[in-house]
Each structure stands twice: as C-alpha cells, then as structure tokens.
Amino acid sequence: MTWKQVFTSSVGKKLTMGFTGIFLILFLVIHAGLNACIWANDGGEMFNAGAHFMGSNWVPRILEIGLFAGLLLHIIQGLMLEMSNRSKRATGYAVAYGNGGSKWYSRSMGLLGTIILLFLVLHLSDFWYPNRSSQGFLLGEEINLFTKMQQEFSELWVVIVYVLGCISLGYHLAHGFQSAFRTVGVHNKRYNLMLMTLGYAYSIVIPLAFAMMPVSMYLGWVH
Amino acid sequence: MEHQNINLSLKVWRQKNSNSKGAFETYKVNNISTEMSFLEMFDVMNEELITEGKDPVTFDHDCREGICGACSMYINGKPHGPWEANTTCQLHMRAFKDGETIVVEPWRANAFPVIKDLMVDRSAFDRIIQAGGYISVNTGNAVDGNSMPIEKDKADASFAAAMCIGCGACVAACKNSSAMLFLSAKVSHLALLPQGDPERSTRVINMVAQMDKEGFGACTNTGACEATCPKEISITNIARLNQEYLLASFTADK
Structure with missing residues (x-):
C-alpha cells in the first residue's frame, strides 16, 4: 500500500485531520502561555520581550513554517472532507435526526472551522x-506589539468579534479534542x-484565556 | 400498558424504482392494535391497499425477530424508530399515540440506492465483507472449541462487535453517510481473536478501500451511529479500526 493510497483513503484523510488537530492543540497552549505575559502588568515589557524572541530567533521562525503547514493542511483537508461528506446523501430526510444522537457542535465542525478561519x-x-513585517523581511522599526x-482592543466591536471567535474555537475543540484522539486510534x-x-x-x-485578553485590555485591567 | 386500538396517519415515501423521482403519500390506518409490530401495521395497510386495487408499499423484512438486519425504516427522524436498541420489526405500536402522524422514509445514502418505496439496495455492505471480512481456515475435522485459549475480555469485546446485523442504521443516521460503525464492527470482531490475526493488515486495508469505493462518507465521530444502533455497537470500535489501519499502513512493506 503506497503512501498516496494511505492518505487519500477516508481513514487516511481523517488521520491527517487528527494529527494536525493535535499539533494545533499543542500550539494553542504555547500561544496562550506567551500571551498571558500581558497580565504581568509591567507596561508590556515581558510580553514585548517574548514577542521579540518569537520573531527574531530562528528556532521559532522555523517552527512557524511547520505551524502554517499544519494549519493549511487542517483547513484544506477539512474543507475538502466537509464537501465530500455532504455529497454522499443526494436526497435528504424530511425529518432530521437532530440532537437525539449527537451534539450540534459535533455535526457543525465544518461551520465552526470556517468561522475560525x-x-x-x-x-x-x-x-x-x-x-x-516590521521585524525583518520588510526592514522597518519593530512595532510595540503591546501598544x-x-x-x-480599545474598540468594542473588535473585542466582540474576538470573543465570538473564541466561543467558536471552544465548541470546535469540545468535539475536536476527543475526536482527534479517537481518529488516531486511541480506543482503550x-x-x-x-x-x-x-x-x-x-x-x-x-x-x-484567549477571550479574557481583549476583554481585560478593553476594561483597562492591563497596563 | 393496557391494550387498545389506535388510528394513525402514515406519511410514507413512495418511489417506483431507483430511476424515478419519489414523493410522500399519506395513508390513514384505523383500528391498529397497540400490540402489533410496526411491520404488522404495514401488513394490515398493504392488505387494504391490495383490496382497493392499489400498489402495496414495498419494504424489506425477513426474520421479524430483530436479528437479521433486513428491516430498514427511518421512522419520525430516527432509524428503526423511537425506541433504543431496537429494530423496526421489534418496534410496537404502543410507541405511538392515537391520531399521531408517522413519517416513514427509506435509508438515505447514495451508497444505498432506493429499489422501491422503503426498500434500499444494501449490497454495498456485502461487497465490503467480501473485501476482507473473513478468515481462512483449513478444511477437515472441526477443531475443538476450547483448543485455542482466548482472554475473556477480548472474547466479550469481539462478541459485542460481532452482534452487528448489518442493517445499515449507522449509515442512515450519520450526517456523512459513513459506514464506519459497520466496518469497524466487522474489523474488530476478527482483529480481537487469534483466528483473525493472519489476515489482519490486508483485511483492514482492503475493507476500507472497498468502503470508499462504494461511496460512503468519512467518519467525524459524532456518535449518531452508536445512538441509533439496534445492537448497541460502540464507537470505540471505530477508534480500534483507526488504530488497525494506522498500524497496517505504517508497517506495510511498500
């Protein structure tokens, strides 16, 4: 069985989703951890130092390429699977099964994923x-990311959009976290x-944690 | 529950053949005993239709005792109707109230084309089984049943998977029309036993390939299949199938 056969089969495509999903779950921990530096309340000094390191050191820059590759794989494969799965039932039901057998968010991963995208x-x-762009390849002065x-986040609508994005992420993860592990074969x-x-x-x-960042900035809890 | 007779409206999917366009038709069925099974209620209705010179409703059925997997009706938005862990033939009319309207549809999936009315072609499942759902044994005298020791837990898990009657309710309930619960039950019950070991890798690879070829969707672990399965096959089997596939594909020679 060739690699092509593995990753173009339905189970193989799901393996791609599961492995990239777990990878992105790990990324979110790092992202949330680093961003939590805003709550050091030191005028953004610690946060900006972290931001400078992530942008200037070659290790995170190389990892960043892996992150974008994983993200793109997850998005493209996810959208393709969603479209393919939707095409498997040409005639729908008059009465839907609904929430009797499954949670709404487990059936809405494509929609939630698109909102997150x-x-x-x-x-x-x-x-x-x-x-x-200010940190290197366009040669400008590095911006103060904290400012x-x-x-x-001084604009209310931006805060609301960010909170809504975080809610979508929460529901996507509520199903995605368990589902990813099932997909890669954890059954014990x-x-x-x-x-x-x-x-x-x-x-x-x-x-x-992510939602609290714009909220606490808007409410002036961070300075 | 006290025995009584009820009157019902049935909204049934009628379709002449796989090429024609179907539509719902409404029928009144009166004086139905609550002790009748759902299929017996259809028998009564069909007798009336025949007497009136009309075409009776075609539906699939065989054993009528919940073990063959032939009956396949999507009743009021759920495969096999409202009861848990139950087949259509074992669904009794006491599940419904007097005057209720019941909507009956065939399984909906491109891989299960409608043959007529409520009867669908499920031979895709047979072809998946043919692709690897078997073991090879030498002919000759039957081997003593206890000659091969098997752990109790594994035997039980294997038996629980082997309970699958291949009715197709999992496909009907799944938003992706995925056959993964069926396939995983068939792969699991053999993978858990020593008899299934020799063909373990080729079995899962070939059966998944056949499933894809038949036009079923991919699994998104929603759990709708498990919730509707008349034999309560666990979606844990799907995770086991994924592991079998992962190991088989990553350890393949070429």
Missing part, C-alpha cells in the same frame, strides 16, 4: 502581519474518560 484572517492581519494590542477504556475530561476542560480553559 475567517477570524484567523482578521487576527493575522491585525497582529501577525504588521508585527512580522498595538491596546489600540486594537482507561484513556477514554481521561481524554473526554481533559478535552472538555481544555476547550473551556484555553478559549476563555
């Missing part, structure tokens, strides 16, 4: 692009309960 475009153009955050009873508990806890804690 739209949010991501906004988020990258808000912070990642202006920051990276930039304060500027962005001893891990099932552990992963379920960990999955729900993760999908609340991480999006909540």
